[in-house]
Amino acid sequence: xxxxxxxxxxxxxxxxxxxxxxxxxxxxxxxxxxxxxxxxxxxxxxxxxxxxxxxxxxxxxxxxxxxxxxxxxxxxxxxxxxxxxxxxxxxxxxxxxxxxxxxxxxxxxxxxxxxxxxxxxxxxxxxxxxxxxxxxxxxxxxxxxxxxxxxxxxxxxxxxxxxxxxxxxxxxxxxxxxxxxxxxxxxxxxxxxxxxxxxxxxxxxxxxxxxxxxxxxxxxxxxxxxxxxxxxxxxxxxxxxxxxxxxxxxxxxxxxxxxxxxxxxxxxxxxxxxxxxxxxxxxxxxxxxxxxxxxxxxxxxxxxxxxxxxxxxxxxxxxxxxxxxxxxxxxxxxxxxxxxxxxxxxxxx
Amino acid sequence: xxxxxxxxxxxxxxxxxxxxxxxxxxxxxxxxxxxxxxxxxxxxxxxxxxxxxxxxxxxxxxxxxxxxxxxxxxxxxxxxxxxxxxxxxxxxxxxxxxxxxxxxxxxxxxxxxxxxxxxxxxxxxxxxxxxxxxxxxxxxxxxxxxxxxxxxxxxxxxxxxxxxxxxxxxxxxxxxxxxxxxxxxxxxxxxxxxxxxxxxxxxxxxxxxxxxxxxxxxxxxxxxxxxxxxxxxxxxxxxxxxxxxxxxxxxxxxxxxxxxxxxxxxxxxxxxxxxxxxxxxxxxxxxxxxxxxxxxxxxxxxxxxxxxxxxxxxxxxxxxxxxxxxxxxxxxxxxxxxxxxxxxxxxxx
DNA sequence: CTGTTAGCGCATTCAC
DNA sequence: GTGAATGCGCTAACAG
Numbered sequence: 001x002x003x004x005x006x007x008x009x010x011x012x013x014x015x016x017x018x019x020x021x022x023x024x025x026x027x028x029x030x031x032x033x034x035x036x037x038x039x040x041x042x043x044x045x046x047x048x049x050x051x052x053x054x055x056x057x058x059x060x061x062x063x064x065x066x067x068x069x070x071x072x073x074x075x076x077x078x079x080x081x082x083x084x085x086x087x088x089x090x091x092x093x094x095x096x097x098x099x100x101x102x103x104x105x106x107x108x109x110x111x112x113x114x115x116x117x118x119x120x121x122x123x124x125x126x127x128x129x130x131x132x133x134x135x136x137x138x139x140x141x142x143x144x145x146x147x148x149x150x151x152x153x154x155x156x157x158x159x160x161x162x163x164x165x166x167x168x169x170x171x172x173x174x175x176x177x178x179x180x181x182x183x184x185x186x187x188x189x190x191x192x193x194x195x196x197x198x199x200x201x202x203x204x205x206x207x208x209x210x211x212x213x214x215x216x217x218x219x220x221x222x223x224x225x226x227x228x229x230x231x232x233x234x235x236x237x238x239x240x241x242x243x244x245x246x247x248x249x250x251x252x253x254x255x256x257x258x259x260x261x262x263x264x265x266x267x268x269x270x271x272x273x274x275x276x277x278x279x280x281x282x283x284x285x286x287x288x289x290x291x292x293x294x295x296x297x298x299x300x301x302x303x304x305x306x307x308x309x310x311x312x313x314x315x316x317x318x319x320x321x322x323x324x325x326x327x328x329x330x331x332x333x334x335x336x337x338x339x340x341x342x343x344x345x346x347x348x349x
Numbered sequence: 350x351x352x353x354x355x356x357x358x359x360x361x362x363x364x365x366x367x368x369x370x371x372x373x374x375x376x377x378x379x380x381x382x383x384x385x386x387x388x389x390x391x392x393x394x395x396x397x398x399x400x401x402x403x404x405x406x407x408x409x410x411x412x413x414x415x416x417x418x419x420x421x422x423x424x425x426x427x428x429x430x431x432x433x434x435x436x437x438x439x440x441x442x443x444x445x446x447x448x449x450x451x452x453x454x455x456x457x458x459x460x461x462x463x464x465x466x467x468x469x470x471x472x473x474x475x476x477x478x479x480x481x482x483x484x485x486x487x488x489x490x491x492x493x494x495x496x497x498x499x500x501x502x503x504x505x506x507x508x509x510x511x512x513x514x515x516x517x518x519x520x521x522x523x524x525x526x527x528x529x530x531x532x533x534x535x536x537x538x539x540x541x542x543x544x545x546x547x548x549x550x551x552x553x554x555x556x557x558x559x560x561x562x563x564x565x566x567x568x569x570x571x572x573x574x575x576x577x578x579x580x581x582x583x584x585x586x587x588x589x590x591x592x593x594x595x596x597x598x599x600x601x602x603x604x605x606x607x608x609x610x611x612x613x614x615x616x617x618x619x620x621x622x623x624x625x626x627x628x629x630x631x632x633x634x635x636x637x638x639x640x641x642x643x644x645x646x647x648x649x650x651x652x653x654x655x656x657x658x659x660x661x662x663x664x665x666x667x668x669x670x671x672x673x674x675x676x677x678x679x680x681x682x683x684x685x686x687x688x689x690x691x692x693x694x695x696x697x698x
Numbered sequence: 699c700t701g702t703t704a705g706c707g708c709a710t711t712c713a714c
Numbered sequence: 715g716t717g718a719a720t721g722c723g724c725t726a727a728c729a730g
Contacts, residue, residue, distance in 0.1 A: 014501075015499075016706095016707055016708085017707065017708065018707080018708095026716080026717085027716065027717045027718075028707085028708080028709095028717090028718095029709085029710095029716070029717060029718080030715085030716060030717075032708070032709065033715095033716085036709090041715055041716085042715065042716080043715065043716090046715080046716085057499075058495060058496065058498070058499025058500075059499075060472065060475050060476055060496065060499070060500065061476055061707095061708085062476065062478060062706095062707055062708070063476035063477045063478075063708095064413060064416045064417050064422065064477060064478055064706095064707080064708090065417055065706075065707035065708040065709090065722095066707080066708055066709075067413050067708090068413050068414055068417045068706090068707080068708070068709095068722055068723075068724090069707070069708040069709045069710080069721085069722060070708075070709055070710085070722090071709095071722075073413065082438075083432055083433075083438045083441060083457075084432075084433065084434070084435045084438035084439075085433070086433045089431075089432045089433035090433075092432065092459075105473055107456060108432075108457050110441075123409075124454060126409055127409060127410060127411070127412035128412045128413060129411065129412075129413055146407070147409070150407040150409070151409070236641060237641050237642065237644075237645040238641070238644070238645060241645065263641075266642075266645065267645050270645050270646060270647045273647045274647050292585060292586050292587075292612075293586065293615075293642060295586075295587070296586040296587060296590065296615070296616050296619050297619060298619045298622045298623050365722095365723060365724085366723065366724065367723080367724095375700080375701090376700070376701050376702080377701090377723085377724075377725090378700075378701060378702080378724095378725080379699090379700060379701075381724070381725060382699095382700085382725095385725090390699055390700085391699070391700080392699065392700090395699080395700080410723095410724085411722095411723055411724070413722095413723080413724090414706095414722075414723035414724040414725090415723080415724055415725075416724090417706060417707075417708090417722090417723080417724070417725095418705085418706055418723070418724040418725045418726080419706090419724075419725055419726080420706075420725095
């Protein structure tokens with residue numbers, strides 16, 4: 001670096017710690033100590049001087065250099081299937097809340113429900129040396145698994161109960177939740193319960209829900225599954241509407257439809273209203289996820305409420321402990337946290 | 350660094366370029382050239398050797414060091430008000446599409462509609478030396494403005510037409526769009542048009558829409574504005590429901606309600622149905638944003654459709670050019686891109 | 699086509 | 715309390 005004199009002009013945005021040090025008349029090390037606030041062995045006077053100099057120059061510490069030097073990146077990488085889904089965004093909020101005060105930042109990526117995109121994101125993020133990684137679900141490409149193992153970084157998988165976890169797990173069984181919902185509908189007297197949702201494996205949570213539905217029918221001895229499936233996730237409201245029409249054409253005796261998510265359930269509900277099919281009179285409709293639209297629609301939708309924020313909070317907490325443990329060289333034993341769900345019965349069933 | 354011998358064992362995920370170089374029997378520089386694939390002056394044979402070595406060691410380049418050395422972080426920082434809003438997530442998709450193939454990644458932050466949170470995010474992101482910054486809207490804290498000026502990084506503000514832009518602008522006038530909607534309703538015969546939305550300045554787009562509404566009434570000589578406002582953004586469906594009740598109690602002669610967003614419009618619509626108020630017979634309802642719920646509801650909602658993806662795409666494109674220009678030392682003259690909107694009339698009016 | 703030298707901006711470590 | 719020396723892993727610039 002060209003030596004810079006005391007209060008010499010520095011291009012905006014280019015000030016370094018050395019420049020601040022020069023301006024404050026101290027050494028770089030003192031500036032570092034003050035700004036990191038980690039060492040109060042610096043006198044009040046010096047500290048004030050340094051802070052004033054930094055403020056005046058609009059100095060912002062170069063995290064890249066700090067990370068490079070300290071070997072701690074200070075961020076966690078997270079990949080969610082969709083950014084535009086209040087369930088996942090609530091989870092993200094929970095994670096962020098858990099990181100409050102820890103000094104860790106969250107770097108978010110959205111996979112669009114594609115494990116190949118997830119792989120690309122994980123690779124890009126690993127290059128920036130995250131201290132931990134959060135993934136949604138338990139299905140990943142072989143290469144994703146290899147990269148994460150090689151990175152030797154704490155991993156938490158959420159929103160699922162993977163059979164072969166990569167690391168820690170915070171989630172619930174989507175199959176069990178849907179199973180419970182079907183059982184409840186059966187208790188309420190519904191006898192011909194169908195399922196609307198993707199058969200696509202791209203949304204593993206959706207696939208699990210379908211499995212739970214099928215298992216419940218089997219347990220009830222209620223005949224074979226009746227499933228209407230549609231395209232790739234994210235499933236839309238409109239697809240729910242198309243599916244319910246197809247469903248009642250194919251099996252007119254169906255008296256209840258369990259939908260893979262509240263969004264498709266809502267679409268189904270609106271389509272029924274357009275066609276004059278009473279809900280729940282002609283057919284009952286239930287969703288999954290307890291989205292706002294399920295609480296506001298008319299009639300309100302029966303659904304499975306998942307504590308998304310708690311999934312996030314618990315995930316953040318486990319990861320925080322794992323990161324700390326990794327820093328001390330004592331890897332945290334793998335944990336599995338089961339989060340709650342509950343059936344919310346409303347006017348649509 | 351401890352000198353490492355040729356094929357010495359290296360902890361997984363910890364291999365450096367020097368390790369790969371040693372294993373391949375070449376210099377670090379050659380490894381760098383091969384892996385960055387930026388310099389095909391490397392012979393096929395050498396290249397193959399290096400790639401094999403890297404693959405065998407599970408080597409992943411350390412982007413932190415690369416950024417540190419090359420002075421190019423390879424990412425763009427973006428702050429949006431809410432992650433859980435399909436308008437903004439469509440914009441993000443557009444930005445991502447524009448960056449395709451450029452080698453730039455998007456680092457996303459969500460401000461929760463708070464300019465103080467935006468400030469915190471901008472500061473944290475600037476520490477990682479982004480090559481460009483994207484903000485939503487034109488209202489920012491004084492400190493945010495100072496930090497961005499000091500960073501001397503290209504900035505694009507989206508979704509608004511700021512009076513005092515920080516840099517480039519890609520957006521539309523929310524006031525003009527709402528003005529156009531009100532004019533259209535007036536053409537259709539509605540004479541007592543009210544507005545439902547926040548007076549809060551936290552959502553500047555919402556505030557602009559209210560201004561456009563008020564201006565339209567003035568231009569029409571249609572009496573003074575009738576506004577029902579509620580809490581802080583993000584405005585919920587439920588709040589829309591409460592507002593419409595309050596509206597019709599306060600001004601029973603109102604025949605049309607313009608809502609600050611489709612979400613509140615939907616909530617209002619559902620509440621009307623619960624109370625047996627015909628829409629549009631008793632009251633017409635219009636929203637803003639063309640969310641999926643507006644296309645699916647029954648009746649479908651009249652709204653203002655914004656080309657969110659195009660906002661993102663144009664934003665990405667402008668920023669890309671600005672970043673390239675900045676790299677060559679020739680700052681791009683400030684641009685303002687006006688994106689289109691259109692009134693979509695549906696069954697609710 | 700490939701190697702060598704130097705240094706990015708900070709934190710770590712030790713010395714004063 | 716404060717400062718000076720060292721090096722993190724990589725790439726730019728130049729040399730061969």
